[in-house]
Amino acid sequence: MLLAIHFASVSLKLKAQSSPIIAYDLFYNLYEEDDQNVESLFTKTGRITNVIYDTLGVPQLMTFTPTEYGNQLEKISSNYWIERTPQVLIYRNYGSAARIYSTVSVKLIDRNTRETLLNNTIQSVQLVKIKGQWKINHLSIQSEHPSYPIPEEMFPEGALNIAEETENKNDTDFEVRPIPDFNTEYDPNIVYQVNEVDDPPVYPDSMAVYSDLLETYDVVTTPTPGYTPFLITINEDGQAELTYVHDLSGFQISRAESFVRSMMIWYPAIKYAASVKCKLVMYIRE
Amino acid sequence: MVAQDTNLRSIGGILDAYFTAAETTDSLARATGFQNLFTENGSITSVVMNYDGTNRVREGSWQTYLEKTGQYYRRFTPDFVEISREMEYYLEIASVHCIVAQYSKQNMTSKQYKEEHWMQFDLVYLNERWYIDNLLWINEMPGVQIQNALITDTLIYSPE
Numbered sequence: 071m072l073l074a075i076h077f078a079s080v081s082l083k084l085k086a087q088s089s090p091i092i093a094y095d096l097f098y099n100l101y102e103e104d105d106q107n108v109e110s111l112f113t114k115t116g117r118i119t120n121v122i123y124d125t126l127g128v129p130q131l132m133t134f135t136p137t138e139y140g141n142q143l144e145k146i147s148s149n150y151w152i153e154r155t156p157q158v159l160i161y162r163n164y165g166s167a168a169r170i171y172s173t174v175s176v177k178l179i180d181r182n183t184r185e186t187l188l189n190n191t192i193q194s195v196q197l198v199k200i201k202g203q204w205k206i207n208h209l210s211i212q213s214e215h216p217s218y219p220i221p222e223e224m225f226p227e228g229a230l231n232i233a234e235e236t237e238n239k240n241d242t243d244f245e246v247r248p249i250p251d252f253n254t255e256y257d258p259n260i261v262y263q264v265n266e267v268d269d270p271p272v273y274p275d276s277m278a279v280y281s282d283l284l285e286t287y288d289v290v291t292t293p294t295p296g297y298t299p300f301l302i303t304i305n306e307d308g309q310a311e312l313t314y315v316h317d318l319s320g321f322q323i324s325r326a327e328s329f330v331r332s333m334m335i336w337y338p339a340i341k342y343a344a345s346v347k348c349k350l351v352m353y354i355r356e
Numbered sequence: 357m358v359a360q361d362t363n364l365r366s367i368g369g370i371l372d373a374y375f376t377a378a379e380t381t382d383s384l385a386r387a388t389g390f391q392n393l394f395t396e397n398g399s400i401t402s403v404v405m406n407y408d409g410t411n412r413v414r415e416g417s418w419q420t421y422l423e424k425t426g427q428y429y430r431r432f433t434p435d436f437v438e439i440s441r442e443m444e445y446y447l448e449i450a451s452v453h454c455i456v457a458q459y460s461k462q463n464m465t466s467k468q469y470k471e472e473h474w475m476q477f478d479l480v481y482l483n484e485r486w487y488i489d490n491l492l493w494i495n496e497m498p499g500v501q502i503q504n505a506l507i508t509d510t511l512i513y514s515p516e
Binding site for chain 1: 368369395417444449476480492494502504507511
């Protein structure tokens with residue numbers, strides 16, 4: 071993935087919410103702005119959703135209107151100074167819609183004792199442009215869990231490291247050398263086996279998520295008694311497709327179809343530096 | 357019609373279930389499907405980009421959306437085809453971006469219309485499954501490929 075690094079440097083003096091970034095910036099600097107109220111930054115039906123955990127560790131949803139959220143912040147600010155500092159933002163924009171998925175560090179400083187509480191959060195902000203002004207339409211907040219830290223690329227140092235690694239990799243990989251059996255004629259009809267490609271297809275999530283998917287549909291990846299083989303093909307665009315089901319019963323086919331439909335888009339197999347089709351053998355419970 | 361909760365444990369599963377529900381022409385079955393997929397306060401926003409660059413934004417609850425789209429469903433039968441998908445997620449929240457082709461077949465004439473959208477799903481994971489907390493879509497503008505919506509910039513925040 072190409073990682074472009076830009077530096078957002080937004081003047082707080084720009085009051086008009088003339089870009090998604092300015093609207094975002096105004097929201098996170100609310101208490102540094104004396105004439106900005108939280109409602110003015112949101113759409114009419116704008117909402118904030120905060121995922122919190124109860125005493126048993128079970129996630130619960132808390133939903134706020136902008137007014138309620140503003141009241142919460144004001145209540146906290148009577149005892150603490152609040153600093154909400156965005157770190158790394160993943161930004162998308164098309165027409166009058168935008169999305170900023172970001173890490174935000176929240177610091178609460180006790181006004182009496184100066185004791186400081188620091189909490190990192192992921193905050194996903196959806197913005198829309200209404201009558202020339204960008205407004206927040208929805209905000210989802212998830213606090214960092216100590217056992218599952220936020221990925222390091224969502225903090226400036228990690229993001230810069232990745233950018234540097236990408237740059238270095240591009241430099242070192244730039245050496246061009248001929249491949250003796252290089253076939254320039256791309257044939258979209260060839261479906262390779264895993265042992266024929268340079269890099270096999272990769273599921274785009276953690277092993278735990280992939281294992282969970284396999285378990286949900288009672289599918290395994292090695293020959294196992296009581297399981298019937300079938301084939302899926304990972305196409306050049308990463309889409310998975312069920313391609314051989316002749317040994318399966320009707321019920322198994324239906325489950326295998328659901329299994330494939332539930333998959334995310336794979337990183338496709340690579341051969342000769344190009345994406346190619348690749349087939350995977352899997353086994354579903356009888 | 358109502359998706360099994362086991363299918364809703366994966367992001368792909370809840371998106372499939374949403375498209376299935378949204379393609380359902382029976383209003384009661386569609387409402388049941390949406391009720392099973394959205395959080396209690398779940399919302400839907402549509403942004404229609406006009407040819408002259410102006411827009412029309414409609415926002416509200418998923419229940420309001422169902423009420424207001426009744427007329428569309430009486431005239432058309434929709435079919436959604438997901439073209440590409442990207443996502444960011446952490447623990448119990450996920451932001452999923454899909455480029456989706458919406459085919460609308462006019463019931464009277466069988467004439468078919470196609471429109472492509474960028475759909476943003478805000479999902480939350482509760483009670484061992486995903487729910488849709490918010491959905492926004494925007495249509496493709498003339499001369500600007502909707503696939504551009506998936507291009508990301510990574511920004512490092514540096515206030516003045």
